[in-house]
Amino acid sequence: MNKVKTLDDLKKMRESLRASLDLREKSNTPDQLVQIKVSMATCGIAAGAKEIMSYFIEVLNRENIDALVTQTGCMGYCYAEPTIEIKLPGKEPLVFGYVDKTKVEEIINKYIRQGILVDGIIPVTYTAVKPE
Amino acid sequence: MAQYTNYILVCGGTGCRASQSEQIIENLKAAVDQYGLEDTQVIRTGCFGFCEKGPVVKMIPDNTFYVQVQPSDADEIVREHLVKGRKVERLLYVNPETHELVPDSKHIGFYKKQLRIALRNCGFINPENIDEYIARDGYVALGKALVEMTPEEVIKEIMDSGLRGRGGGGFPTGLKWQITRKVQAPQKYVVCNADEGDPGAFMDRSILEGDPHSIVEAMAINGYCTGASKGLVYIRAEYPLAVERLKIAIRQAKEYGLLGENIFGTDFSFDIEIRYGAGAFVCGEETALIHSMEGLRGEATVKPPFPSEHGYKGCPTNVNNVETYANIPVILLRGAKWFSSIGTEKSKGTKVFALAGKVNNVGLIEVPMGTTLREVIFGIGGGIKDGKKFKAVQTGGPSGGCLTEKHLDLPIDYDNLLSAGSMMGSGGMIVMDEDDCMVAMAKFYLDFTVEESCGKCAPCRIGNKRLHEILQKITSGNGTEDDLTRLRNLATVIKDTALCGLGQTSPNPVLSTMDNFYDEYLAHVREHRCPSHQCRELTQYFINPEKCKGCTLCARVCPVHAITGDRKIPHIIDPQSCIRCGTCMEKCKFGAIYVH
Numbered sequence: 001m002n003k004v005k006t007l008d009d010l011k012k013m014r015e016s017l018r019a020s021l022d023l024r025e026k027s028n029t030p031d032q033l034v035q036i037k038v039s040m041a042t043c044g045i046a047a048g049a050k051e052i053m054s055y056f057i058e059v060l061n062r063e064n065i066d067a068l069v070t071q072t073g074c075m076g077y078c079y080a081e082p083t084i085e086i087k088l089p090g091k092e093p094l095v096f097g098y099v100d101k102t103k104v105e106e107i108i109n110k111y112i113r114q115g116i117l118v119d120g121i122i123p124v125t126y127t128a129v130k131p132e
Numbered sequence: 133m134a135q136y137t138n139y140i141l142v143c144g145g146t147g148c149r150a151s152q153s154e155q156i157i158e159n160l161k162a163a164v165d166q167y168g169l170e171d172t173q174v175i176r177t178g179c180f181g182f183c184e185k186g187p188v189v190k191m192i193p194d195n196t197f198y199v200q201v202q203p204s205d206a207d208e209i210v211r212e213h214l215v216k217g218r219k220v221e222r223l224l225y226v227n228p229e230t231h232e233l234v235p236d237s238k239h240i241g242f243y244k245k246q247l248r249i250a251l252r253n254c255g256f257i258n259p260e261n262i263d264e265y266i267a268r269d270g271y272v273a274l275g276k277a278l279v280e281m282t283p284e285e286v287i288k289e290i291m292d293s294g295l296r297g298r299g300g301g302g303f304p305t306g307l308k309w310q311i312t313r314k315v316q317a318p319q320k321y322v323v324c325n326a327d328e329g330d331p332g333a334f335m336d337r338s339i340l341e342g343d344p345h346s347i348v349e350a351m352a353i354n355g356y357c358t359g360a361s362k363g364l365v366y367i368r369a370e371y372p373l374a375v376e377r378l379k380i381a382i383r384q385a386k387e388y389g390l391l392g393e394n395i396f397g398t399d400f401s402f403d404i405e406i407r408y409g410a411g412a413f414v415c416g417e418e419t420a421l422i423h424s425m426e427g428l429r430g431e432a433t434v435k436p437p438f439p440s441e442h443g444y445k446g447c448p449t450n451v452n453n454v455e456t457y458a459n460i461p462v463i464l465l466r467g468a469k470w471f472s473s474i475g476t477e478k479s480k481g482t483k484v485f486a487l488a489g490k491v492n493n494v495g496l497i498e499v500p501m502g503t504t505l506r507e508v509i510f511g512i513g514g515g516i517k518d519g520k521k522f523k524a525v526q527t528g529g530p531s532g533g534c535l536t537e538k539h540l541d542l543p544i545d546y547d548n549l550l551s552a553g554s555m556m557g558s559g560g561m562i563v564m565d566e567d568d569c570m571v572a573m574a575k576f577y578l579d580f581t582v583e584e585s586c587g588k589c590a591p592c593r594i595g596n597k598r599l600h601e602i603l604q605k606i607t608s609g610n611g612t613e614d615d616l617t618r619l620r621n622l623a624t625v626i627k628d629t630a631l632c633g634l635g636q637t638s639p640n641p642v643l644s645t646m647d648n649f650y651d652e653y654l655a656h657v658r659e660h661r662c663p664s665h666q667c668r669e670l671t672q673y674f675i676n677p678e679k680c681k682g683c684t685l686c687a688r689v690c691p692v693h694a695i696t697g698d699r700k701i702p703h704i705i706d707p708q709s710c711i712r713c714g715t716c717m718e719k720c721k722f723g724a725i726y727v728h
Binding site for chain 1: 136139141143144173175176177178179180190192246247248249251252253254255256257258259260261263264266267268269270271272275276278279280334337338339341342343371373374387388389390396397462466492493494495496497498512
């Protein structure tokens with residue numbers, strides 16, 4: 001691991017990390033790198049987010065869909081846990097709530113494969129401070 | 133494969149469903165079929181959080197936002213918007229200030245109401261990956277502080293920003309840092325107070341679980357400003373996931389050289405260690421917290437001396453709360469001016485609230501200071517569950533008070549809440565509806581304080597116990613009007629004489645419910661009646677002989693066999709043996725059992 005020695009080091013690192021995030025976001029090949037974030041704070045996990053995350057990975061593997069599944073913190077929609085966010089390449093991210101195994105199948109088959117929206121979308125109700 | 137290019141999103145949140153959004157969905161689907169629009173799909177979504185203007189319908193891809201839609205509007209929306217390509221102007225949202233039509237959901241002010249500063253990365257980055265934090269400007273604020281700014285400049289920036297302690301007290305953060313800085317000592321400490329104890333509040337846990345690096349970074353900045361080389365996080369052991377992710381964050385920061393010796397090539401070195409708390413409420417108080425970290429009993433001591441002079445192991449110690457820290461990196465990157473442009477005159481920035489209780493959208497929200505309670509509860513919160521009536525909201529946990537309907541349009545900030553008889557606290561917000569008894573609520577919080585009192589000072593140890601006994605007497609129907617006077621007098625004495633914040637604020641729930649709901653107290657002591665039917669000893673269950681079919685179900689479920697009666701003949705509850713558990717009422721299929 002290279003240590004960060006100066007502020008410039010860190011800024012260079014930030015640029016390259018941003019570029020790699022960007023690459024993922026701007027990818028134009030729709031069957032590549034779908035990004036799925038599972039809200040995994042204690043409350044999400046208590047509502048079954050861990051099982052949902054492993055089930056996502058399992059089904060995506062089975063169906064041979066190239067996707068990136070990661071965990072993230074609390075999105076704030078505690079009433080609708082487990083919640084997940086899906087970002088298809090070139091599209092705005094969408095949040096789905098009350099995700100169970102049936103919903104996972106539906107999301108994968110309809111939204112991820114065909115881009116068709118399904119019931120259960122949670123409209124994002126906040127703006128977050130973005131990087132400079 | 134079906135391909136859709138147009139979507140109609142209809143809110144399926146509780147509030148909108150109550151105003152017939154299901155019917156709207158059906159009508160829209162029928163209209164879409166009728167006009168043969170195969171490329172259009174109707175979708176039911178979760179709550180848009182815009183319940184006061186519900187039901188809401190959003191058209192995609194052009195983001196048109198229709199409000200207060202009726203089922204009968206469905207045909208017109210499909211015909212005009214989709215077939216003819218014209219917006220239905222009468223259903224557009226009207227900006228209340230400019231009176232202009234707002235065609236696009238992105239321009240509706242409501243969605244600017246929730247602004248995430250402290251929670252900026254929660255739910256966005258992977259908390260266990262430092263790279264994602266760095267890609268979002270992580271550690272740049274620390275670098276900027278160390279390389280480009282003097283400690284005084286950083287402190288000035290924090291002071292100018294107007295940031296106040298988010299743990300509840302609201303002490304100016306910059307000032308606290310400056311005081312610690314000015315004390316001369318060979319060793320100083322900075323502490324992160326992650327001993328979140330208010331029932332129902334969980335923002336600190338969420339920040340540590342969702343964005344632990346922001347705390348690591350801010351503590352290092354604090355260390356640089358105050359002259360401390362060591363940081364300690366005091367966290368309750370019952371937050372295992374937060375502890376785990378914080379540990380990962382500290383390890384990764386060390387690997388990257390962002391913690392440790394000579395950070396960013398400067399002569400500043402800083403390290404963080406974790407200290408575990410056993411989950412005592414009083415240990416959120418800074419002197420008790422420090423004693424607990426030293427391995428002593430978690431008891432508060434008299435201030436002064438303040439921790440900034442005489443803290444952990446006798447060294448100057450700066451204690452800040454998790455949420456306070458989470459704001460620091462953003463302030464340094466965006467500047468004090470930007471931060472102080474958000475909020476009210478004396479309370480700057482945003483505040484995170486844990487919205488809980490009888491509200492539809494239970495959740496974690498972050499709003500600029502000055503947002504009203506109405507916007508929070510009826511807007512973001514989606515209103516009261518099951519269409520019941522709003523009664524009160526408890527802010528500030530066991531140290532706070534309740535706010536009622538007359539406070540709904542009060543802009544939330546430190547000073548307004550204090551003058552309304554409550555307090556900011558750490559940000560728990562428990563919403564109560566018409567079914568909640570305020571006397572029982574006050575007793576509930578007293579249960580908590582009696583349990584959590586450290587026992588060091590008499591007003592808190594003995595006084596709260598007595599308060600609790602009086603409340604117990606009132607809720608069991610044995611109270612008199614004299615008890616109300618005694619209750620108020622004792623509460624005032626405890627408030628004035630207790631040693632630390634816990635005791636000084638513990639009578640607040642009693643005082644504020646007495647101020648706002650005195651009639652409920654009177655009903656308990658004069659008529660021995662609980663208006664909300666919550667106090668068990670004051671309620672009695674009856675069977676309406678006209679509705680009772682004699683099915684015997686209630687008699688079978690009654691745990692104490694208090695219900696008797698023959699088949700097909702109305703049953704009777706024996707009030708002597710009834711324990712008022714309510715099981716019979718829950719199970720009765722005919723609604724024949726009522727409580728009085």
